[in-house]
Amino acid sequence: MAKITYIEHNGTKHTLDVQNGLTVMEGAVQNNIPGIDADCGGGMACATCHVYVKEDWFDKINKKSEGEDDMIDQAYEPKKNSRLSCQIIVSDDLDGLVVDMPGKQT
Amino acid sequence: MIKTDALIIGAGPTGLFTAHQLKLIGLDCEIVDNLDKIGGQCIELYPDKPIYDIPAVPECTGEELTNNLINQLKPFDIKFHLSERVDEVKKDGEKWIVKTNKGTSFTTPNVIIAGGVGSFEPRKFSVEGHEKFENKSILYSIKDKNIFKGKTVSIFGGGDSALDWAVELANNCNVNLIHRRDEFRGAQATVDKVHELTKSNKINLFTKFQLKKINGSSKIESIDIEDDNKKIKNLKTDYVLGFFGLIMQLGPIASWGLNIDKKTVEVDTEKFETNQKGIYAVGDICNYPGKLKLILSGFHEGALAARACFKLAKPNEKYRFEFTTSSKAIKKRLGVKSD
Numbered sequence: 001m002a003k004i005t006y007i008e009h010n011g012t013k014h015t016l017d018v019q020n021g022l023t024v025m026e027g028a029v030q031n032n033i034p035g036i037d038a039d040c041g042g043g044m045a046c047a048t049c050h051v052y053v054k055e056d057w058f059d060k061i062n063k064k065s066e067g068e069d070d071m072i073d074q075a076y077e078p079k080k081n082s083r084l085s086c087q088i089i090v091s092d093d094l095d096g097l098v099v100d101m102p103g104k105q106t
Numbered sequence: 107m108i109k110t111d112a113l114i115i116g117a118g119p120t121g122l123f124t125a126h127q128l129k130l131i132g133l134d135c136e137i138v139d140n141l142d143k144i145g146g147q148c149i150e151l152y153p154d155k156p157i158y159d160i161p162a163v164p165e166c167t168g169e170e171l172t173n174n175l176i177n178q179l180k181p182f183d184i185k186f187h188l189s190e191r192v193d194e195v196k197k198d199g200e201k202w203i204v205k206t207n208k209g210t211s212f213t214t215p216n217v218i219i220a221g222g223v224g225s226f227e228p229r230k231f232s233v234e235g236h237e238k239f240e241n242k243s244i245l246y247s248i249k250d251k252n253i254f255k256g257k258t259v260s261i262f263g264g265g266d267s268a269l270d271w272a273v274e275l276a277n278n279c280n281v282n283l284i285h286r287r288d289e290f291r292g293a294q295a296t297v298d299k300v301h302e303l304t305k306s307n308k309i310n311l312f313t314k315f316q317l318k319k320i321n322g323s324s325k326i327e328s329i330d331i332e333d334d335n336k337k338i339k340n341l342k343t344d345y346v347l348g349f350f351g352l353i354m355q356l357g358p359i360a361s362w363g364l365n366i367d368k369k370t371v372e373v374d375t376e377k378f379e380t381n382q383k384g385i386y387a388v389g390d391i392c393n394y395p396g397k398l399k400l401i402l403s404g405f406h407e408g409a410l411a412a413r414a415c416f417k418l419a420k421p422n423e424k425y426r427f428e429f430t431t432s433s434k435a436i437k438k439r440l441g442v443k444s445d
Contacts, residue, residue, distance in 0.1 A: 037369075039223045039354050041399055045151040046354070070291035073264050074351035077232050078286055078316075080334050103232070106353040 002094040006051075008035045009103045018090045024099060025049040025085035035101035042086040044068060047075040048106055049085040051099040061088055061097070076102050108185075110134045111419035112216035112412075113204055115192050115359075118146020119401050120389030121220035122175040124408030129182040130436055131412060133419050137184060138206055140191040140225035145172035147222050147390075150352060161402055171401070181440045191225050195362045195385070200418075202384055215418035218411055219371060219380075219387040220404070225357045229350035231262075233317050243326045244346045253345075254279045260329060260341055262317060263349030266292040271347065273299050276308040282341055284312045284331055312339065320346070359391075367393060377414035378407045384418055386411040 005015045006028055018027030028036040028049075037048035044067060053061065058081045065087045072078045085099065112128050114121045117139035128135045143149055148157075148168030156165050166174070190206040195217060197203075204212040228246035230236065236244055248271060257279055261272050264285040269292035272283045283300065290297045303309040318332040321340075328342045356369050364380045365372040370393035371380055378386045388411050389404035397403070416425040430436050437444045 040147070040151060043152065043155075045147075045155075047351075048353070069287065069289065070265075073286060073291060074229055074353075076229070106355055 002090050002092060003096060004090070004094065005096075005098045006033050006035065007098065007100045009101055020091050022090050023086050024051065024088040024090060024094075024097070027090060028085065035105070036085060037105040038086060039106075044071055044084060044086060047071045047084065050075040050078070050102055050105060051083055051085045052079055052081050052102065053083050053088075054098040054100070055081060057097055058083075061094065076104055076106070107203075108136060108210065108212045110136045110212060110214050112218055112415045113138065113202075113212050113214045114218045114220055115139075116146060116220035116222060116389070116391075117141070117144045117186060117188070118220060118222050118389065118404075119148055119171060119175055120222075120404030120408050121146070121218075122172075122179060123405045124218055124220055124388060124412055125184055126175075126178055126182070127409045127412035128415060129179075129184070130430070130439060131416055131425065132435070132439060133412070133415055135184065136187065136212065138187040138190050138192050138204075138210075140189065140227075142189045144176060144186060144188070145169070147354075148172050150226055157401070159400060159402065181442075191357065193358045197382075200384075215384050216415040217385045218408070218415070219359065219385065219391055220389045220408065221359060221387075221391045223354040223356075223369065223390055224359065225355060226352040227355050227357070228348070229353045231317055231346075231348050233320060235320055239320065239322075239326055239346070243344065244320075244348070246348050248347070251275065257344040258282070258342060259345045259347060260284060260343040261347045261349065263347075264290045264292065265349060265351065266296065267349035268292070268347075269296040269300055271349070272309055273303065276303050280310075281308070282310045282312065282343065284315050284317070286314065286316050288313045310341075312341075315339065317346070370397075373407075376410070378411040379414060386414065 001017050004018050007013050014033050016031055025038050029038050039048045040046035068084055068087050072082045111133040112135040114137045117137050125135050149172050153169040154167055156167055190208045193207050194205040201213050201215050202217050255278050259275055259279050260282040261268050262284050272281050275281050304311040314333045315331040319330040321328045328340050330338050330340050332338050371387035373380055373387050373392045373394055375394050378388050380387055388407035390399045434444045
């Protein structure tokens, strides 16, 4: 279990407990957190679960999957700390993770 | 005005199999899709990715699945309207009048929405003021490359479209190629060619840069691009091209008076009909308790929606359930010999 904070583009914060083994994307979608669309359902095929990982966390979480950067090329306003939240698997180590959501996904 | 028993919106796997089911029970149908090819997400998003959960098909790619579905439709003459988006659906007595963005119109008692997550549209730039130049000097696809001759063209993106056009336009234009990172996702041969043309100064390559600002009032004069360290470069340019892939937008479907929840359309599970009589939704775009976004669910939903269409398309006939193994009528429609 990890406490994850999702921050909407307008600043609204949602902090919730997400079960180990789920992805950061699933944590948001299953709890109806707005701002993550996940159109393809976690297949790394759409770039609509795009988040910005807070700098101090970026190097601590798992590295980008192969092909993830190719999809991020197609995301809305990608930055250096962009990730696809469907590729970040939740574990106890992620307790306290903070992700910012972009202005929009599509 | 085209008259048909049922109009299908979306040529993905669900739309294709729904067409098969309609033709099998003796109804006409036509299919509209905003993409320029048949296959929907299977072709656009994962043509090469293997799928493992199609019943009786242990493994196939999105492209193979699409080709098999097209083959299954071979006995039937089905008209596809590709590169057209349905913009308007209006009630007209017992029928629906459907209009596309290209001006094609249909009259039909049945509209089946098999639209996946919506229609594919190019991902656009997000910088302020880009809208007023769109379709004039900011483009997301190229119809006539001759307009660029002798001009300066700034191309954004790192995939095949961006690279192919950079190479092509380098022949007779001044090309800037701008991408957010050093790696490209295009074909290796094209990437090599881009580097070669960069060395011979035919392409000005800017990596780790993104579009920051567009300068100009009535026409674009220059653009500012910014790198990861906030360093800004100003580039004089006549045209700006963006190739960031396609995104899915629910689009006009949202304005047809349907009950929509989180980009999906509510349906019943008997006919897969929406709150509007004669409008059905099947596949990823429909929503009901227990809905699974699987291709196989789309097939089931399409089969039931097709039967529901029969009643409205042929109100004076009674639908009879028949098997393809034994029905003479079905075999005749399929063009195969009956025993």
